[in-house]
Amino acid sequence: MRSPSDAVDRPDLTQPPAAAPRRRLSLAALPAYAAAVESACLSLGAIAVALLLFGVFVALGGHDPIAVYKALYVGGFGTRFSIEGTLTQASPIILTALCTAVPARVGLLVIGGEGALVLGGLAAVLCATAVAAAPGPIGALVALLGGVCVGALWIAAVGALKHWRGVNETISSLLLNYIAIAIFNHLISGPVRDFSQTLKATSWTVPPAFGIGSMPGWSVHWGLVVGVSLCLVLFVVLRYTTVGFSMDILGGNRRAAQVAGLPIGRLLILACVIGGGAAGLAGAIEVLAVHGAASESLIVGFGYTGILVAFLARQNPLAVIPVAVLVGGISASGGLLQRRFGMPDATTQVLQGLIFLCVLASNAFAGRIAGVSRST
């Protein structure tokens, strides 16, 4: 590397060093934090723009936008009751968001959270039935593990197909959602159906002893704590361990990962297993804590909302928590909007869609604010 001209450029050590140019104290000096601050600013800005557009939208429909904003706040966060509703909504969304966020770290855009959630819920019912005689906590644990395993396997298939056959992961996970829902509907309307429930097709009921209860003093089930803990653990693991670092390398530059000799296949599948396991867990918790059985009420789009949350959180497990609470709040306020203004229940879907579009558009400004390079 050294060339003769290097000698010429070498500083003359006999002279006192010239005063170093004063470094401007900027966010760019702290790249990791700058990126985080910038992401947060972009996401908040996108939400603000989306709310503004939403205000225009409802004003066009003849409603007072300020009153609608207030109702959004009151319905999501205004009272203790609404906060409980919000957190109950947020609990599965936190987990399904991980199904997109974790594979995104290795560069996969997986949208199969809905399928993994649905099958996870079904697996929880089957496992609970298999060990119906077990004591409560053990039975619940078995049911939850069953959900995790099925969800993990379901999304692992996506990663495996990508790695060994080059099948596009977005499309395969999308197709698997439909296949999962078909399997789910097939089983709950026949082989595992509880025929005493005539109103709608419902699976066998989980033994009540296995149910997940509420936290003391709150009508929010423990599933929320599970989701939040998983996010915290994943944040630490992805950020401070070798595995997490390897995943980031792979996600950032596949060639670099290859050259560094990283086990690409294993990393891809591990990320899918974690994500799918989280979504499967979401389904199992919904069954054990909310519904008590697997039925259509499990297919309400938590998986798709999770994709929105993952993008809004910019694939960061820590940011998933507040974002899921925010989005859960928007969903939870739908009822109030419906009652107070007679708005359709799809109103909150419109707002969520607007937020999603604005967040993606805000990516165009990434790296321009703090002067750091784009992370995703």
Next chain:
Amino acid sequence: MTDAHGIGWLGIVLAIVGGALRVSTPYLYVSLGEVLTEKSGRVNLGLEGVLLMGAMSGFAAGSLTGSPWLGVLAAGVAGGLLGLLHAAICNLPHVNDIAVGIALFLFGMGLAFYLGKPFIAPRAAMLPALPFGFWSSEPAVRAALEISPLFLIGIVLAIVLRWALANTRWGLLLRMAGESADAARALGYSVNTIRTLATMCGGFLGGIGGAFLSLYYPGNWNEALSSGQGLMAIALVIFARWNPLRCLYASLLFGGASALGPALQTVGITAGYYLWSAAPYVLTLALLIYSSSTRHTLAGAPSELSISR
């Protein structure tokens, strides 16, 4: 079992053929729309939202004006506008078109359900059906061969698109934007403009596919109208290897596969109804697994496409 319902097993075949002819039309339109978009180098995963908006606008315009054909036009325009939204966001730097598609899916669905709420009750004027089964006295044959004019237009469109992509200046430009954006830029064309127009045309066709659902079959507007036909567009296009003419065959095949479950139900076979309904998805996944490779991109895929890289 065979003679329980008059014409027996022939009834199943007829039900599948009739179902394929009916169900395949939305598939045909969304896949033709998606081919146009993808040939220009972008993926629009949001055609499900476009389809639903098209279905809602078509039904609304149809019931307000009394003319189903104005409904079809309104559906196309609504779809084209959503396509424009997709393209406008994708034209920004650093934006992932697949993610925008997912967002468009959620947004279009929410918007359609929001705006379509007042129209759930009334009925609109339906599109007419052409009785191609007039020669038969068998009602099942007549029912199976009732064909929507939209289907015939779709067939013509597939042939025209196939020809235009291969033989016209516009087709060449579109393919150039999809195969090599640099080449298009070097010749002084704006890749973003080409892709915007392609996505808008794709949205227009997707919207018409939705109008078929709300104005012909099943012929009403409700929130459970679509069963994912729009999402299937992307799979259909891979199945058809980016060829509009093959989109026609693929749509018929998928329509037939979707009609399997209901057809078997007509002769009393209800077991596995839901599993049969997953047949198109399993078919596509199997084909994807078979034709994908880690070494080369899918045959026929435009090379600028994010899913083929």
